[in-house]
Amino acid sequence: MSLVIETPEDRLTPQERAKRNGLAQRKPYLAQKLSQITAREARGEISPIIRLEKSYLCNFQCTHCSAEYYMDRHLEKVVKVEDTRRKMDLDDIRELSKQADELGLARFVITGGEPLVMKDFDAVVKAIDPEKHYVIVDTNGWFLDDKRAKHLKSIGVEKVQLSLDSMIEADHDNFRNKKGSYKRVIRAVDAALDAGLNLLLSTVLVRGRARKAEFRSMCEYAKEKGVGLYVSYAKPTGSCSDHPEFVIEKEDADILRELEKHYPVFSHMTPSYGSFKGCITVKGIITVTSDFEVTPCPYIDMSIGNLWQTPLREVLARGMRNPWLGPHRPDCIIGEDPKFIALHQAKTHGAKFLPLPWGEGFTDQDSVTDPIPQPRGLAAIPIKVI
């Protein structure tokens, strides 16, 4: 018996349908690939978005940054080492784009660091090939004025994801450790919309925030602007490692699920057009770090393979075989599962360079029922495990 596939177009809003039709006229090959994602997922195939971290340079130093431990400024000042590992170049990106296209993958997010400080940003977009891949830029918005937004559109970028951490100006600026950042991101919202870019706001949900009026006002703002508000759960990694109190509880996630009924707000766990993916590790997203390691999620500092050593196809298959990453589950493993959080902390604590290579973090012998190893060189971290 063959699996009958639903036609997602039946469930699209008129605005979304118009966007897809527009893309089909401008970039037919890409639109065709994107239109097949639902059918592929229904067959159990995966179609992850590729987050590309070519550079970690950033003009911000945010309280919750997941990439801070990858940055030269952290390695030099805190770890006191120089990162001499090989870094990806434009040829590597072209090869990654080719392999991804052969697998039917269709979406790249350029992130970092702050992508708009990269001197070779335009060359990176070209190397990805925006005719073959839907290109998204994940930015703090500081440099995104009208001129830059129009330029992004002209070189093939389709979508901008802007970080907004509070509707209270002082709180946003404090969280981002950058005075003036709130004003800049609000300016960037209008610049992106005026340039015809698709826009997504992103914000970090820390414990208790979902209940606050401020969060509700951000949901209202997104609704008023007609843009989606992507909510990322705070994870105990990167700069947030020192803030375990940020990690959400199931109640926070459940409040967010209630808000989804009234606002254009969603998390990576939110079903899309009736498709319940749950945790998107490998299935819905991978991150390629500057040293060409592939991590299964932006917040998990353990690699499932290095693309200089292993083809993308095998790296993805390896990830899907892993009992933490491959199976369908409704919660965020690095944001909610106490055992995985403890395991991740134990394995990555004290590591000089992140992510941990394949074999040091994840392995083919992993089991969700194995005991958590002792953290390297330290007494056991007090961890609450279910």
Added chain:
Amino acid sequence: MNANLQFDPQGRLNPTGLSARANPTSRRYFRVNETPPDLGSIYARTCAYLGACDDLSLTDFEHKVAELQSYLARNQALRPLLQSPMLPFILPRGSIGADAKGAMCRYLKGVEKSFQDSSPGSQFTDHSIDTWKDQFSTNPQSRAQLLTERSDHTSVVGLFMPALSEFSIPAAFEAIDTLPPLLTLSGFFEIAAALVGTPRYLINPDAYSPLLWAAANIGSDMPGGFHFAAYGNDMTFNYRAHLGEVSEYWWCGLSVALQ
């Protein structure tokens, strides 16, 4: 019963010896709402949402549930099943019949009404579409048709037990072949009836609850199947690929009913 297959003290079947995929042990991360079932409420909801049980009184229902529990208690190998978070259910006489798709829609409506009446403000959403429902059938290997066919003549009282947690669908079918004939692999109607009676079974504010596969309705050549799952405070019914894979989140169940 295959001597190699045993239930653990919590009523989960130990999959040692099966060739298909199942997690050898469970860390019990996903948990249903274990509020003890209330037989009076189950009976009343079933009558209200699935049709009158004109051949079964509440007292009859209570006696039959006690009989089933006694049967499990008398059988040493099956006794651990009493520790599983079981749900008594009723398939009212004549509630299924020959039109499986029509019965499916009526049972789904029953789940929806029971859930919404017990959880004001929450939603039950059926994401599955007609073309999938058109393919609905029962896999004879599951033995589930023994219960649904019996319900043509008499109201069937049974227990739903999620004893095959973290089993792939092929492993669930492999397991049922080795279990006593009175145990059947749970399908859509038993699970739906159980959720009509105990509508908040999958709503657990303290932990994520599992996805329940209607495993008996998955043919050996079908890459996917129907399932119930919670989404926050809401309930959903949907169809997805299973591909023979195993997940901590995916549970199959056993049903038992008196002859």
